[in-house]
Amino acid sequence: MSNYIFFTLGKQVPRSFGSCDLRKNFFNFFFVFVFFLPFSLFSQVSREFNNPEQISDNIKTVLFHRNGWPMSYPVIGLGTGQKLFLSFDELGTDIKSYYYSVEMCDKEWEPSELMRTEYADGDQMIPVENFRRSFNTTFDYVHYELVFPNENIDLLLSGNYVLKVFEGFKRENPVLVKRFMVNEQRVSVEADVKYTMQSSGRSNFQEIDFEVHYPGLSIMDPGTEVSVTLMQNGRTDNAITGLPPLFFGNDRMDFNYNREVIMEGGNEFRWVDLRSFRFQSDHISDITFYDPFYHADVFTDQHQGDKPYYYHKDFNGRYYIEVQEEQDPEVSADYAFVHFSLDWMPPVGGREVYLTGGLTNWLLIDGNKMEYDFDQNLYTLTLLLKQGYYNYQYLVVDDNDARGSVLPVEGSFGRTENDYLILVYYRPAGGRYDRLIGAEVVNSVNP
Known part of the structure; x- marks a missing residue:
């Protein structure tokens, strides 16, 4: 028991407790943990998701994913050579002088306080050079594509980013803004999607339980330095953000919330x-x-x-x-x-x-x-x-x-097949940006 730090009512048990103090106070704490946590902690987990994405009316069919993997999330590994692929159409026949740039964000998708030279190496504005006009179509359009990182730009840090596409040098007026993530993969995630324990919603909801293992990574205080975002399929409106570990120790963080981290199972699309x-x-x-x-x-x-x-x-x-x-x-x-x-x-x-x-x-x-x-x-x-x-x-x-x-x-069913993207963020005390140390996709049917 002394190897774990617990949370109660959203607050950490003081770390000054010695092992004897923990044992002596355990039964009082256990009563609070069992009977009050399910009702209080869920209210403190944010379900608001700042989505900075935007698409101009004339821009259609935006596809953004890992290069060579069309059905993937826009997530790449830091220093792995993996690249992202973006394509879009613009209605009409005019070929525009489009450029793109990347900007770093924090875990809440607000602009990072870092200078650009700290997280990116290369040009600030890169031209979109791959484009073609449509042919034999009733709607005229120009199809644009780009792949990055490339010889013009490289990313130096993990975390959240936005890609902006704009005409000429009008960076303040983008026609397209898309989110993507760069992952260090310093942790492993073991997840299980199952029926919720709540009997009233057992047939309608899915509960996502998971553990994060971080051997070899020194995290002084996971309870305040680590948070998780959970997304279902491609939705952002129902994302769960700011999720702290329930308890941690022995290079393991536990996120088995039982009743708190649940989502509608929904139905097949x-x-x-x-x-x-x-x-x-x-x-x-x-x-x-x-x-x-x-x-x-x-x-x-x-x-x-x-x-x-x-x-x-x-x-x-x-x-x-x-x-x-x-x-x-x-x-x-x-x-x-x-x-x-x-x-x-x-x-x-x-x-x-x-x-x-x-x-x-x-x-x-x-x-x-x-x-x-x-x-x-x-x-x-x-x-x-x-x-x-x-x-x-x-x-x-x-x-x-x-x-x-x-x-x-x-309708909503606990048996529905869904993807869940689990994003593990880490900002140590004094840190100036949120590192993305883990990104894992778990499927409710094929884990």
Whole structure:
């Protein structure tokens, strides 16, 4: 028992306790720990996530991932030679003089206090030199790509970063801002996703228990120097941040919170197949060419909250670009106006419905919000999408709440297959930036 430092009610037990004092006070502490911690600590774990991402209206189909791994998170290892790949389209035929830069952030995605020369080596503004115009498409667009780090820029420290793309030298007015992470991988994470222990939500929620092992890494006070962010699939609205270890010792930190670190299991993602405008898939009711553009009508979606769980393979909200009749989808894939509709109860009490997933960049903004059509008694939304295969879900957000819920429309099941990204941050006493010492993806079905 003396090898561990415990937390109670969000405060550390004084480290001046000797082993005898710990044993003598253990039973009093254990009563507080067991009976009060589940009700108090959860309220201190932040669920607010500062998301600095932004995308201009004319920028479409933004893909950002580890180079060579299209379905990955934008996370690379420090000093490993791994690179990130960014691609996007801009509608129109004009080729812009785009540049990009990187900026470091803290664990809360606020700008770092470090000078740029401390975390990056190379040019401050690098031109985007790889671009091509579309061909044989109804929508004209220019496709841009970049891969970094490269000979123009290298990253020196681990942590959170943002990539900014801007025209000319207008750094203060970016057309695209995306988050990414650089990981030291100094720790290992052992995680287990299971049904929550709460009987009332056992069938709807998933509990994420994990331990962080840090042999060879000297951390003086993990309770105040280490915090964890937990993300489900690509969502940021329901991220859990600022999570401290419950207790630690013997080069191990325990995050088995039981009732506190839980998320809706949700349901498997819906899908829409737009890889061909000649042959419609089973979820497309009609594809029509209204000169000069294509329009695709998706069959009206029904709420699934009262239906049993059914597993089907998905991409956990991601998408990929492909054209069945062409060989070069980056510039030969066309765009279409895709019309979504949802049959569900009318809006009440300020509640809003959003279409979420990679196709809307996971952003809860007005452009991704469903509008209720009282004539059709349906929620509707039209998106301009490039040919490909897309996952999506419907997210319900109550008035004045930044966090959404998939349960009302999609249903929620503890057996659903989800990815969880676990990010371990470390800032020692006196440190000036948050190191990312661990990044691990765990799957609820295939850990």
